[in-house]
Amino acid sequence: MSKRQVxxxxxxxxxxxxxAFFVRSGNSKGFESKTQRTRGATLLADFPATEVAKIEVKSADKSSTLVRKDGKWTVAERENYPANTTTINDFLRTLADVKVTDGIEAEPSFAPRFGMDPSATDEKEHGTDVVLSNDAGTELARLTLGKNLEAAGDPMAGMMGGGGASGRFVRNHADESGVYKVSEVFPTLTAEPQRWLDEAFLKIEKIKAITVSPAAKPTEVAWKVTRADEVAEFTLEGAKAGEALDTTATSPLKSLFSYARFDDVVSKDGIDKIAKPLETKTVKIETLEGFTYTLSVTPTKAEKPKEKDPEAAPPEESFLITAEVTAEIPAERKKEDKESEDDAKAKDKAFADRKAELEKKLATEKAFAGRTFKVSRYVVEALLKDRATLIKQPEAPAAAGNPAQGGLPPGFPGGLPGGLPPGFPGGQPGVVTPPVRRPVEAVTPPIAIPPLEEEGEAKPAEEQPKPENGPPAENGQ
Known part of the structure; x- marks a missing residue:
């Protein structure tokens, strides 16, 4: 090869x-997103999360307004009922830290493609609008959260494997350059007010007595049960001779409201729309530590099923509860005789700690006064029983000729020789004889004896074995 060719x-x-370099550079510039934020950038730059005093969340048909006043968050749609502060703080912290995973250049008119259609009536297509403001009412941020990435057909979601959402489409209204993908799904963000409510509720401990009134008769007593301590069984006050409580029916009363949860808080305007006041029962619960709870329990009207499917399960029955709580907490401990100094100090400390807990508990539960809670039936199921249901039913005597109660069925021949053996059921009409365990006996199975052979049909006798090394047999023998 010549030098010129080289x-x-x-x-x-x-x-x-x-x-090749110019072609590659041109392609990269052609596909480069022109959004203001790129991968790894914070969605909300310099977001002052600590200054947020109002959060408005709206969907297609629901809305929630969370307001902070004097350091406490409340839910406006539930007559300023306390909100779940932990959930709110977690949301604000996540919103301040969330990073962009990708930017998609798109004008606001393309937002419906990402599940952000303000005119849509379907929640999945409408998206969730969030507006955050400070104490002065100044808007700090406005966002719209759309579909999850998989729901929008993100090609990367299928390649990553798994069925869970890997992120969500978000639009920052202060940035009109496009729509962003973020790695957060914001699962707690909802426009349903009841989902933002503080979950604290009645927690009744060490029940001593329960009094239940008849429906719509708060001054009368349908039944009352009491017990001496928290491990004893309940006894029925005013029990008649022969009446005893069925422990199966009263056992749930011991842990009544120990782990109860409410579904919603009903406003005063909404009570009349769903309550059945003529069926209200008044319940008084006293504890061994001096607490007294006066509750009203009211069933609600049956809700119409949302689905038109005739085979769909009916809505679960709900009840409305109001609570008034009082307590007489001892100021001092009753000292025992012959207490040592160390024992007295330990018991005094335990008493003081428990006293502080009870005082805090009383303050929390007194705040429930004037509120109406909506609960599922299982929360108050044990209080809906009537007096007859609590009474243990006597065992019915065995009927003569009834196979279910022992004995022989009607028409069965009972004339056995010597009568029925001991312990056999049905020995005497109307009397159930306890079964008698019989001793174990070894029984030899019967041996079959072959029939005798007739004459002339006898088989030849088997040949006798010849003796070995014996003397020869004599003739004639």
């Missing part, structure tokens, strides 16, 4: 490399 080849190689 130079030409080098020139061609340089030209091809330059062409």
């Amino acid at each position: 130079v030409v080849l080098w020139i061609l190689a340089i030209l091809l490399a330059a062409a």
